[in-house]
Amino acid sequence: MARLILKSPYLKCDGSNSVSGYLRYIGTRERVEILPDDRPPTRKQEQLVRKLTKDFPSSKKLEEYSDYGAKHTKANTSAFITRVLEENWSAVQQLEGYMEYIATRPRAERLGDHGLFGDEDGVDLEKAMRELDQYTGNVWTHIISLKREDAARLGYDNAKAWRNLLRANRNDIADAMNIPPNHFRWYAAYHDEGKHPHVHMMAWSTVPGEAYLTREGIRKIKSNLTNQIFRQEMLHTYEQKSQSRDELVREARRAIRRLTHEMVQSICSVPEIEQKMEQLAGQLETAKGKKSYGYLPKPVKKTVNEIVDKLEELPVVRACYDQWCLLQGEVDSYYHDKPREKKKLSQEKEFRQIKNAVIQEAERIRRGEITFEDEGVVVHDESEKIQNESYACWELRQIIQNEAIPLARRDQAAEEIEHLAERGDALAQYLMGQLYRDGPLLIPDSRRAKHWLTQAAEQNLPEAQYALSKLLLSDDWEVRDPDEGIRWMKQAAENGNHYAAYRLGKEYQKGNAVNKDTTRAAEWFTQSAEAGNQYAQYMLGKLYLTGEGVQQDLAQAMDWFSRSAAQGNQYAQFFLERQNDLRPPSVMLAVTQLLYHMSRIFQDHSLPQSSTGLQVDSKLRRKIQAKKIAMGHKPDDHEEAQSQGGMVMGGI
DSSP states (O other): OOOEEEEOOEEEOBTTBOOHHHHHHHHHBOOOOOSOOOSOOOHHHHHHHHHHHHHOGGGGGSHHHHHHHHOOOHHHHHHHHHHHHHHTHHHHTTOHHHHHHHHTSOBOOOSSSSSOEESSSSOOHHHHHHHHHTOOSEEEEEEEEEOHHHHHHHTOSSHHHHHHHHHHTHHHHHHHTTOOGGGEEEEEEEEOOTTOOEEEEEEEESSTTOOOOOHHHHHHHHHHHHHHHHHHHHHHHHHTSOHHHHHHHHHHHHHHHHHHHHHHHOOOOOHHHHHHHHHHHHHHHHOOSOOSGGGSOHHHHHHHHHHHHHHHTSHHHHHHHHHHHHHHHHHHHTTOSSOOOOOOGGGOGGGHHHHHHHHHHHHHHHHTOOOOOOTTHHHHSSOSOOTTOOHHHHHHHHHHHOTTSOHHHHHHHHHHHHHHHHTTOHHHHHHHHHHHHHOSSSOOOHHHHHHHHHHHHTTTOHHHHHHHHHHHTSSOTTTOOHHHHHHHHHHHHHTTOHHHHHHHHHHHHHTSSSOOOHHHHHHHHHHHHHTTOHHHHHHHHHHHHHTSSSOOOHHHHHHHHHHHHHTTOHHHHHHHHTTTSOOOHHHHTHHHHHHHHHHHHHHHTSSOOOBSSOOOOHHHHHHHHHHHHHTTOOGGGGGGGSOOOBOOOOOO
16 A cells, blocks of 8 residues: 655764764665566675664564565565665664675765755755764654655656655755754755665754654654645545545445435434433533533543444444445555554544534433424425415416526516516515525525515515514524514414414424423414424424423323324324333433434545545645536535545654
8 A cells, every 4th residue: 555654763963973974875875776686695695684683673673674584585685784774874873894884885866976955956965964074963864765666656766756845845844843944954865775765864953952853743744745745646546546446435425325314314212322311411410511522520421432332233323334434444545554443433533523412412311301303394384385376476486496497488487576576466575585585596685585575474475474484583694683583473373374383382492582481382382283283293292291381191192193193203103102111202312313413423424534644625625526517527426525534654
């Protein structure tokens, strides 16, 4: 797998210890023949290997040592010796036994008289060595390498490519080393050797003692260089490099979408989880401070984690998490050789939000809050059939709604409706309000929508009164007016709009736009339920079950649940099926509510982010999206261009 390796030892310079010799070494070494040499190693090479492994035991962990052990060839032996010497230069330069070998090594790929490059086009080797001879601070010797196959594929198998890369990132490297850009000095040379062609970079500050490099600094250098090296290939891979991989990713995403849809539609009761949620609610009662995972005591966190792990055992959650892990593994495998270890859901950092969702629902149980489960109401609350609608108005409405009709004719129909509205036709005014509210035939304009809906509402059209009340109660700051919204909603309810009565019940139940009043909430729910509203019937069932706003009455609760279930309300059916094991609705629906939250969280993470530092930034994502649209993809296909994970590779 594509991987950048970075080593960053440093050399101390003082009056008796100069690093100019290292500079000469990296600058004048010629590249070793790339052609394989399968001859056995020389006696001197074998002796040197034994000495190296004795003096530097960690060298046995290098890939080159594994290659040497697997196949004793002159080429493998040479690659191992070179790698060890270069990574341990600080010790090597003080040991006479190694100097003879170094002195006879071939020289670097030359850009001129030598292989050194830096900020300037023409590096004076002798001048650079004199500069280092006089220096008394620390000099870092970054060794940056790629596998040969990656270097060749990515175009980093030559000195000029590395020179351009390091020049472009010199300020970022300086920042990672805590060196101001104007104090940063560096030279480098490219060595095209063995399985890991690499660059030696010497870097220091003109102010001795100023520079320092931490693990985080090394991470930043790796991240920046990796970004540059792999970005173009990432974009290529992101779109088309591997058809089989792309199809796997797409299928995984489709599976996640299917599963999350199934998740949000699920009504689930798991007594063990419900008991744990009640336990958590009790713990939160006494927990001080912010009700967020990071602020909770360890025993409370333990309960939260147990709930999340129990949720993971649910088939729909397990299937969704497995798909996510598959997709995550595909992303990570591009950057790491080591397979990703699957964690428990509670321990996966990408899904920390689930823990806070659990806490949120436990808080709801603690406070005894009523939920509504009425996501479908927005689809059905404005009827397309309007009483006393003229044929002319009906015909124009049909034209506007038919997208198969040419746009010019639909625009003309909208103009004709506007003329009717201007002449005082209440239904036409109502339709104009809808067009300006919803678009897309007309550019959405909430103020114009309010104007026309108000005109129709004042003519006592219940549909317009209800639509106007929703607009005034919305979050649109240009038109929001809660008091007026409630007034028009009451007017619509009194005129027979049962959705308006249901909405009023919700407002009094929640206490947002009006003072909370559970008794009045029950009254409005009753009015709506008696008019046949399944959502109000379901809510009345829960109120009679809990005795909130009404006298507790199990028979009444079951009656209203039955009426709602007869209209297809699956939540009402859920309570009917469990009437012999009834508990507080907030407890019984806890798992269902959590599945709803989890579906959203999984959707948000349908393309997981790698824990590694390569970022496909927002600008790049926009370019990808624009390119896809130009190629014929729909604008909403951009989930394929979500943020890609990043990369921090290697170690110190």
